[in-house]
Amino acid sequence: MNIAVLSGKGGTGKTLVSVNLAAAAGKSTYIDCDVEEPNGHLFFKPEQIESEKISVKIPLIDDALCNGCRKCVDFCKFNALAYVGSKVLLFDVMCHSCGGCSLLCPQKAISEIDKNVGEIQKGVSEDVTVVTGIMNTGEASGVPIIKNLLEYIPSSNESVFIDCPPGSACIVMESIKDADYCVLVAEPTLFGVHNLNMVYNLVKLFGKPHGVVLNKCLEGDNPSEKFCIENRIKILGRIPFDNELGTLNSNALIVARESDKYRAIFTSLLETVTKEVQHETAVNS
Template structure:
């Protein structure tokens, strides 16, 4: 069972929820798809870490063979190629590595080169397998690394997989959730939090994914995110209080369920609610 944990922006508690749910399970797999700013490994501190370098294939040009026919330029729908000043220029940042330009070139003037964009790390933390993607600074897209992360996760034997998604609703988030069985939307109790909850709610609805909401940093008084859940019929899986002790543990990169019986009980109850909801969705929508 693959559970994707997402939120409309950073700082809502997405990693707090996914890390503690994984740690509360008897055995779990944690995949950190927030490749631009991964921090789940700071909590788990995995041991026996193995690293795999991730590269993409990009076009390069044999300039002495290019006759300026521009067939490659016309083919590329992403505008990653331009012929300027009697020279073919490749814009790596917008290239999608499809290889089509190489195929259509009549002079065989285009070849492919490898470009290192980041890495995938795998380790263990007690009963949790931790797989982390790290995108090199300045790279345009983390999608190739996310694909590799999810492929690596598929090879693991685990009943529960928690996918810590990037914040927002961009392409890298879509790539992270498309194979998920269930989505957890994490939201703060503010107007901004409600706005971002609505954004990721539209995304999971678009992908036709079953989902539930975890309300984080809950306090007494009005909670716009909870109001939105009630208005739109979103299932609330649990509420995490605005708690100083929990905040201190989290800011010190400590896993709350491993440090406190109180928080272990709280996240165990959330995990049980999650399992029951997923089972219910499986029965209703087999």
């Protein structure tokens, strides 16, 4: 089963949940799609690391062949090309690597070259395979890296936990496309409700079965819990706001491996999520 873990913003507890679900599952795969700021590896501390560079195609203009017809400039809807003086200039940060300009050029003045945009690191931590995407600083989009990350989903029935980027942008949409179930992590504040609503609308749009984990729970009113009840969203579990969790997490330790209390919490959460996936599979089969 492929489980995507989302949140409307950073710091909500998305990585806490995904890392500890993977640890509780035993033999599993953890994929960190938060390629701008991946941090799951800080908890897992994987060994036997293998690295793969990720590149995209960008145009290379041969000025000697170009006759200044500007067809490539007119074609590019992303404004990655401009004709200045007597040359076509490329703004590679704007390029979406569609390849249209090279196909369209009547003079065959445009070819394509590889541009490195980041890397993928793969290692192991006990029984967990840890796959991390790292985007180069200054790149406009992590989608090409995430596409490659999702190729690391094993073909077996092994549990896979996808730590998505925060928010609801294109990189999040790419991260959840192969998910069987989405776990939304929410904080107990009005701001938390706003961010929960963002990812809730996203998973509804994609038709993904989903449920919510309420993090940082305290005594008293919980606006995110109220939102779930009003919208009939399944509450998968609750994680308390306490000193033990805060201390272990701030020291980059996996709480499901360090604490009997939290091992029980995340094992129970994993069982609940597994039952939800099995139920959805039975309904749709």
